[in-house]
Amino acid sequence: MLQSLRIQNIALLPEAEIEFGRQFNIISGETGAGKSIIIGSFNFILGEKLNKTIIRQGASSARVDAVFKSNGVTLAKIAALCGVEFEDNTAILSRQLKADGKNECRINGHVITASMLKDAASYLVSIHGQHETETLLKPKNHVTVIDGFGGQKINNAKQKYEQEREALAELKGNLKRYGGTKTERKRTADIYQYQIKEIENAKLRFNEDTLLAEKKQRMTGFEKISAAVTSASSAFPSLNKVLSALSGATHLDTKLEKIVEHARSVQYELAEVESNLRDYGDNLEFDEDEFKQVDARLDEIKILKRKYGATIEEIFSFLAEAKASLDFFERSEEEMEKTKQEIATQQKVVNTAAKKLNEARKDSAERLEGLLIEELKTLGMPNCKFQVNFSGADEEPNDIEFYFSANKATNPSTVVISLILFLSRAASGKPLQ
Numbered sequence: 001m002l003q004s005l006r007i008q009n010i011a012l013l014p015e016a017e018i019e020f021g022r023q024f025n026i027i028s029g030e031t032g033a034g035k036s037i038i039i040g041s042f043n044f045i046l047g048e049k050l051n052k053t054i055i056r057q058g059a060s061s062a063r064v065d066a067v068f069k070s071n072g073v074t075l076a077k078i079a080a081l082c083g084v085e086f087e088d089n090t091a092i093l094s095r096q097l098k099a100d101g102k103n104e105c106r107i108n109g110h111v112i113t114a115s116m117l118k119d120a121a122s123y124l125v126s127i128h129g130q131h132e133t134e135t136l137l138k139p140k141n142h143v144t145v146i147d148g149f150g151g152q153k154i155n156n157a158k159q160k161y162e163q164e165r166e167a168l169a170e171l172k173g174n175l176k177r178y179g180g181t182k183t184e185r186k187r188t189a190d191i192y193q194y195q196i197k198e199i200e201n202a203k204l205r206f207n208e209d210t211l212l213a214e215k216k217q218r219m220t221g222f223e224k225i226s227a228a229v230t231s232a233s234s235a236f237p238s239l240n241k242v243l244s245a246l247s248g249a250t251h252l253d254t255k256l257e258k259i260v261e262h263a264r265s266v267q268y269e270l271a272e273v274e275s276n277l278r279d280y281g282d283n284l285e286f287d288e289d290e291f292k293q294v295d296a297r298l299d300e301i302k303i304l305k306r307k308y309g310a311t312i313e314e315i316f317s318f319l320a321e322a323k324a325s326l327d328f329f330e331r332s333e334e335e336m337e338k339t340k341q342e343i344a345t346q347q348k349v350v351n352t353a354a355k356k357l358n359e360a361r362k363d364s365a366e367r368l369e370g371l372l373i374e375e376l377k378t379l380g381m382p383n384c385k386f387q388v389n390f391s392g393a394d395e396e397p398n399d400i401e402f403y404f405s406a407n408k409a410t411n412p413s414t415v416v417i418s419l420i421l422f423l424s425r426a427a428s429g430k431p432l433q
Contacts, residue, residue: 068092189330358398
């Protein structure tokens with residue numbers, strides 16, 4: 001229930017405060033009296049946009065405050081939405097528009113976003129205009145009316161049903177980890193077995209691809225390497241003449257003796273290099289069959305990399321994971337059967353929760369039917385009929401649709417008249433009078 005509305009610096013109004021009674025309130029006045037300013041201010045506090053040009057001339061900002069009294073169910077929804085605590089079932093909505101166009105929104109003093117304000121206001125206010133009856137013509141909105149009228153009892157039953165349904169969904173998710181049906185499990189296990197067999201049959205070795213690539217490169221460049229080795233071997237220099245020419249004079253100068261010693265050490269190193277190069281050349285050969293084998297092996301490794309990892313290390317990691325997964329599947333039969341039993345048990349719990357939710361809604365609908373018919377009789381419809389139709393299995397939340405007939409001769413059919421005002425009171429949990 002809206003208790004009061006306070007307006008500051010909007011259009012021509014420096015300040016105005018309106019108190020609302022518990023019954024029917026009417027705002028009337030001549031053209032230009034300010035009715036539209038009040039409605040516009042009210043829409044502003046409910047989240048609608050307001051142009052900054054509406055700020056009263058000379059003021060730096062405009063502000064609207066609205067005080068609502070509501071039930072615990074509604075305020076609990078707003079608290080969950082905005083993280084605001086309420087006392088005495090009172091919600092104070094405030095919104096300020098500054099001259100630079102920026103907004104500041106609050107609920108009970110706590111700063112919130114404009115979208116939060118709009119969502120919170122939707123729980124507190126129902127606005128009905130020329131075309132608002134269309135909302136009642138949509139059956140998907142009828143369950144909201146029943147739930148609002150049923151209050152905490154339905155809210156508790158609905159929360160219980162949602163909790164049990166989430167628990168059921170979690171169990172079904174766990175079952176999927178085991179591979180689902182027996183056919184699906186067999187298919188998955190076959191895939192793992194094939195992958196394991198393909199990798200193990202390849203008998204990979206760490207760093208094998210690098211060594212093979214180097215070997216292929218050598219074999220590809222065999223002719224060039226062979227020519228280089230032959231040319232180098234024939235061009236090796238000899239220091240014998242140098243040592244022979246200097247040997248007769250070393251005793252005359254110690255510096256010359258050191259040079260000769262260095263030359264001898266170089267001669268030994270060159271001799272070793274020449275010997276190694278000769279051995280390399282003697283062992284250098286090209287085997288076409290071996291080249292084909294190396295090339296084929298590299299292609300095999302390349303295919304495995306494309307499937308299971310960019311490196312041999314990654315392929316081995318994939319193999320370990322595949323073995324672990326296959327082992328899990330083979331050992332999980334008992335766990336899977338246990339989970340299936342838990343699902344069957346939890347399904348019964350969900351079905352029971354759905355039945356209780358349907359029963360709570362049916363109790364609410366029965367009370368609503370009686371009160372609504374009594375209300376309509378006072379409006380000159382003594383023979384009217386109003387029914388809340390439930391359809392669907394008992395083990396799941398039923399679909400709900402309103403049916404109405406204004407006289408005895410006509411059977412109730414889908415709602416086609418405006419019962420919005422009455423039903424909005426029911427949805428808000430207010431007493432029907």
